[in-house]
Amino acid sequence: MVMAWKWIVRRTRDSKPFFFAFATICGVVPGVIGFGVMTLTNTRSDQLESQLRSKARPETTMMGQVNKERLAEYLGELQRKENTNDRYVAALKGETLTRKPYVRIQPIPEKTDMEQKK
Numbered sequence: 001m002v003m004a005w006k007w008i009v010r011r012t013r014d015s016k017p018f019f020f021a022f023a024t025i026c027g028v029v030p031g032v033i034g035f036g037v038m039t040l041t042n043t044r045s046d047q048l049e050s051q052l053r054s055k056a057r058p059e060t061t062m063m064g065q066v067n068k069e070r071l072a073e074y075l076g077e078l079q080r081k082e083n084t085n086d087r088y089v090a091a092l093k094g095e096t097l098t099r100k101p102y103v104r105i106q107p108i109p110e111k112t113d114m115e116q117k118k
Helices: 002-014 016-041 046-054 058-079 085-092 113-117
Strands: none
Touching: 002 016
């Protein structure tokens, strides 16, 4: 095995066509194998998808809907070219974004003296 590796190293160093052929083989062969595996294992069918959706737990369905709404909101902001840096600023300050229109940032309520003593 060591001799084969040394031979490959020597050949790639001495011959540019061999180098390009070896590099192509190293890139193309795994790509073809990966594509074949993904094609064979892809079970995309409407019947299977509807069966899986009907068996989904309610919290899974709810989280999917929430994620879909959040993504739609974020993509809408990007389409309107709104400045979304305030999301990161809010996160660094420990604040959260609200769902109320025109009010994007809502600070986390401060702890009262009674809560701090507990």
